[in-house]
Amino acid sequence: MIDEAQRPNAAVTFSVITLGVMAYTLLQSLVVPVLHTFQVDLHTSQTNVTWVLTVYLLSASIFTPIMGRIGDAAGKKKVFVLSLAALAAGCLLAALATSLPVMIIARAVQGVGGGVLPLAFGIIRDEFPKERVAGAVGVIAAMSAVGGGAGIVLAGPIVDGLNYHWLFWVPMVMALLSAGAALLFVPESPRLPGRISLLPGLLLSAWLVALLVPLSEASEWGWASGRTIGLLVAAVVLAGSWVVSEQRASMPLIDLTMMRRRGVWTANLVALLLGVGMYAAFGFVPQFVQTPSSAGYGFGMDITQSGLILLPLTAGTFLTGSVAAPLAERLGGRIVLFVGSLLGLGGVAMLAWTHDEQWELYVATGLFGLGLGLAYATMSSLVVRAVPAEQTGVASGMNANIRTIGGSIGSAVMASIVTAKLQPSGLPKESGYTVGFAVLVGAMLVAALVALLVPRDEADEPEVILRHAELGLVAAGTLVGDESE
Structure with missing residues (x-):
């Protein structure tokens, strides 16, 4: 931790890393509503084109914890810039791709950019004043969900106004700007010596x-x-x-003793379950509303219209993500995480059983977004506070990575349920979506119950604050977790 008098402007550092995080998170979902466009333009099948998503999830799942750990050892600023450089290179290759194999390789390279999330959390932990860590981590965590929703909303206008290649040009420019600004304005954080x-x-x-x-x-x-x-x-x-x-x-890649801390494993399990719900919603709400009404459900929307259905989710996530830290300070992180999970449960329940009118879907996705914003921002702060400063990168990286794994599980299970029974036209039956979203309700219910297992806040115990102060675990007046857990 650098001396307060010599600390660079925290607002500048925050702006730089936020831009990089947004470039990465946009790529999580920009391609979702336009898979059919990829299928036609790249002359491939519906089965094969899904690898555009699968390879990205695989690559991000692998490189998120690895890049976070390398950043702890080699310097977070350097590895943050390296992650953004890989992201930009993958975007360039994808924008120029004319075949499916090249597109798949490009998406795998983009997945290396998953390191920006744990590195951003680590930079905040190392360089920000203690009283601002929780709020900044909460906003970055919420932005990871906002970017996912924004990608679906923006995909239609980008493709309609330009072409699908711009789905990659835009994040590439954002990544390059963030990387250049990081080199100029973001200080290098302390390193954890040792070989990986x-x-x-x-x-x-x-x-x-x-x-x-x-x-x-x-x-x-x-x-x-x-x-x-x-x-x-x-x-x-x-x-x-x-x-x-x-x-x-x-020198382990992941300290399993750290992962067994109660404040860490509970937040990670909630992350897994919320990832199941979020990615399944991202992938299948647009498909549901794009279904022609002749199927007995759906609204026959185009890419742009279907993206707007998820606009309330994006707005709700950003809104509650921005206020999660002060709410956690007043109510306690466990309560905020529990409430966020319950709000998400309510939104998914509406998707399952009240989806006959468009306004019902807007309310459902908005409610889901409010819950995601609270939960994501809070659980990221819980993880950061529950581990020593030198483990911030890998701990927050695993939290983000577990969310990605949950997303893969949710998307796969949802696809299996939705496509299990088809109409003569080849379209899924409405019951498939109902059952699929009902399964997500179960996942959100379990997430709410697990949130109750998060350790109680200890901010009112002076001896605990004194014991942990040197590790920087006091943030926004709240202390979560204990070394003995």
Whole structure:
């Protein structure tokens, strides 16, 4: 932590890292409403074009924790710029792609940019005044969800006004501007000395690939197929090997002792479940409203109109994400996380059972967005406060990564349910969407219950504040977690 008198303008640093985070999060969803356009233009099938999404999730899931850990050891500023450079390179390649294999490679390179999230959290923790850490982390966390919703809203106007190539030109420019500004204005953070073990990184990559590929492809392969079951079994074996390698490594990629802290594992489990709901909603609400009314449901909307259905989600996420920190200071992080999960549950319940009118969908997505903003901002702050400063990058990186894994699970399960029964026209039956969204209701209910397991705030206990002050765990007047947990 640098001396307060020499600290650069925190507002400038915050603006720079926010721009980089937005460039990354936009790419999570810009392609979702226009997959059919990719399918036609790249001359491929509906099955193959889904890899445009799958490869991105795989790459981001692998590189988010790795880049966060490298940033802790090599310097967060340098690795933040490197992540943005990879993001920009992937965007350039995607914008110029004329075939599916090139597009898939480009999306894999873009996934390296997942490192911007844990690195942004780490920079905030290292460089901001203690009293501003919780609020800044909360806003960045909320922006990760806002960017996802904004991508779906903006995709239609960009494609209609220009073409789909601009879905990548715009984030590329944002990434380059953020990288250049980071070099000029963001200070280098303290480093955690030591070498990163190679084997845990390889095993982490292997088990994530073995897990996410069958979850993404199970609707096509079949949940009982040999490929699906074989890869899931391999994922379990590789994950066990990864745990053993991490425990034996002198400088582990992920400190599993840290991950067992009550304040960390509860927030991570909530992140997983919220990721299930958020990504499934992003992927299937547009499909639902784009369905022609002749199917007995849906509204026959175009890309732009379907994106606007999720505009309340984006606005609600930003609104509550911006006020989550002061609410947590007054009410406690556990209560805010619980309320956020309940609001999200209410929104998904409306999607499942009250979706006959357009206004009902606007209310449902808005309610869901309000809940996501509260929950994402709060659980990120909980994780940051629950670990020592030198572990901020990897801890927050795993939280973001677990959310991505949850998104892959939610999208795969939702796809399997929605496409299980088709009408003679080939369109899904309405009951598929109803059952699918009802499953998401269950996930949100479990998230709310897990939120109640988060450790109570300890801000009113002076001896606890004194014991943890040197680690910088006091933020916005609230202390969450305890070393003994």
